[in-house]
Amino acid sequence: MTEQGVRWTADQVLALAPDAASRAAGSKLGAASPWSGTGTCGEGTVWGECKGGGSTPYRTVVDLAGRSGPAYQCSCPSRKFPCKHVLGLLLLWAGGDAVVPVGQAPDWAARWTEGRRERAEAPGGGVADPEAARRRAERRAERVTAGALELEQRLTDLLRAGLATADGAGYGQWEETAARMIDAQAPGLAARVRELGAIPGSGPGWPVRLLEECALLHLLDRGWLRRELLPDDLAATVRSRIGLPAPAQGPPVRDHWLVLAQYDTVDPKLTTRRIWLHGTASGRTALILAYGAVGRAPEVSLPVGAALDAEVSAYPGGRQFRVALGEQFAPTAPSAVRPPGGTTGQAAARYGDALRHDPWLDAVPVTLDRVVPVPDGDSWQLADTDGDTALPLAPAARSRPGLWRLIALSGGTPVTVFGECGHQGFHPLTAWAEGPGEAVRLA
Template sequence: MTQQGVRWSADQVLALAPDASSRKAGSKLGTAGPWSGAGSRAEGTVWGLCKGSGSKPYQTVVDLADAAGPAYKCSCPSRKFPCKHALGLLLLWASGDDAVPAVAEPPDWAEEWLAGRRERAEGKRPEGGGGPASASADPEAARRRAERRAERVTAGATELEQRLADLLRGGLASAEQAAYGLWEETAARMVDAQAPGLASRVRELGAIPASGPGWPARLLEECALLHLLDQGWLRREGLPDSLAATVRSRLGLPASADGPPVRDRWLVLAQYDTADPKLTTRRIWLHGTESGETRLLLSYGAAGRAPELSLPVGLALDADLSVFPGSGQPRAALGEQHAPPLPAETRPPGVTTAEAAARYGEALREDPWLDSVPVTLEAVVPQPGEQPDSWQLADATADSALPLTPSARSRPGLWRLVALSGGAPVRVFGECGHRGFTPLTAWPRAAGTPISLT
């Protein structure tokens, strides 16, 4: 990406778009017609002037070398990041050297913004390990706050245990009669107890009675897992440290990525967003080519706004990652980036469908509340399942298959996967859990960039 002559693909650029309308508008600006004065530098900056409806062209500049993902500046009034002009400029740049030539120095308006970013980045770097924030930290005050929160969580878990006991004593049919209001009120109590993880799982209980045939068994299963989480907290003193950390994580208690930094060349396997009325969560899966570890980066944005961290599928990062505490915890924090991202030239190794299911089973021993694990399937063929409207990934080398999750069957990515396969085996990365397999990325049989299925 930032070495001379190495550029992103159009798919990687379009993966940055905050929504479908921006993707469509940016694609229209990905030609030379509306642009003038476009240029780039080898370390990863691109700029240009885009003709708009006014007398002055829009000044657009993109910094591709930022450790937290691309950064954008445009003089247009759009509040989307990136805007259609930034997307169009990157698409033009991705089309080849002739479209956006290498230039020694950017124009003053672009250099001013880039210089400001460098100065701010320098100002954020710690010097000597001790700054005003560390000097003013009060360990005793932090300990007292943690104790007060633990008391609230304990009170909330104890109350939730009583409510689960009342449900089972009265029979599961009472959950269908009480509808969603009972669970919403219980979830609000868990929020008051500062246990957002409990609140989230309680809200999920409210939707199960309306989820179709077989809901009593699913409700009982979720109640059992919730009871297990409650008991894990109430008896945390007797748990191994790693399992106690997993319980705290599942309850939603804050934790820091205090594991030793691991430097590796991390392949960006998948990136997708989930949203609720208050928050957009971006999940980015990375795979270390040397360590063999698969890690998860999380980034958040306020409702209606895309998270800042953006790493399109198909890139590779030479960077440090620090892991959060917990048994088998895949979540990590992005640390120092030793070089700008570049298009990946390798693919992650894969396993069979049977090995993928076994891997999820092994992970449950460390984290019983785990919904899924990241897995790359070596050679599978998408095909209709035995049940109506169902699909599965059949192993090309063994007599086994993984069903696709209901959410995967409703995504347009399923048809991209079917078209990519054409009846032949493909390599697929996704999440494997008790509901089935959710494909997120696939690789063509021949050499080529990965295809995002989200």
């Protein structure tokens, strides 16, 4: 124990790494030899100087008590976030007071931490011209409507010609339609159009999958064109699926939030980080989305298995999980709490219920209790030990190392698994063995 609470474990530190190479490089720097002037204080700051290739050491500082989670600063030129020096410093700090003693932060570390916290606490500016903002929103809505009408015609032409023609049309036509949706300022429609273009020729049964996705896209189009007739929550969901931004509007909810899972998805232009939280008092499951430009990891990063005393505010929409992380009242610390779980049948029913409020929902967060991974032909499924139901694993989860970590953790005995349950199956993200033990990341 220190003044700033329980120190993290090495696994929780390495969970912040943006990739496997960073984990390996950071682990090598988790020894005392390249470091000097290390220290930590009760206000949640860790600092140190690491010897590099030049004459000047790299100055590294971490703010563990930031309102939006841990924050980092390093003078090295790395474009990865956090860099290997941050990971090495935190691994050193996890080792205890002997290597990173409690003390007073040097000026360079204190200035950065104080400046960052002052900026975070500064009140945001309001809308300079509400009328101009209203006119901009109206113009964008008109462009989105024009794009939705054009997309409706594209879907109508496809169905009239027959789905079989989609296989020979090539991806270029879909990409052109997606570009038109970008021009219409409807990025959500563009993303779904690109998904359509990848379905033809994707394997047996592709016409059925194409028809299903066309139906969902048509439903989203019609939802936008008749949004005035929809209930407020469903209209907000449609706007979100179209890709129109909206601020978090829900009242702040303070809780001790358990970090259930964190994983990144990467495309050529953007890295999206998904962080799932469980409110230990409210029982609520919440999702933080963070983004990073190409080549850079998102700034928000929370160690899986840790808990934070913080406020979150919900985004608009029916049964939406997404929240904005607000003020954090104490540094993130390891936790022995586990989320309550249910059966595989209850998980499937939860997804079905969620679809009534958001038909475009790919998956919902669920925790499965007392399940065992078992082979199912060429695939795997999670079977209830106290019942006769099971959930198949999603295709994306079948070839990942996390599957084998899950199988090894279980060893034929029941485990608790948190993940996302959707129309493609169950995607396991984190697991706990029976009895005491830390969370094991699967993604």
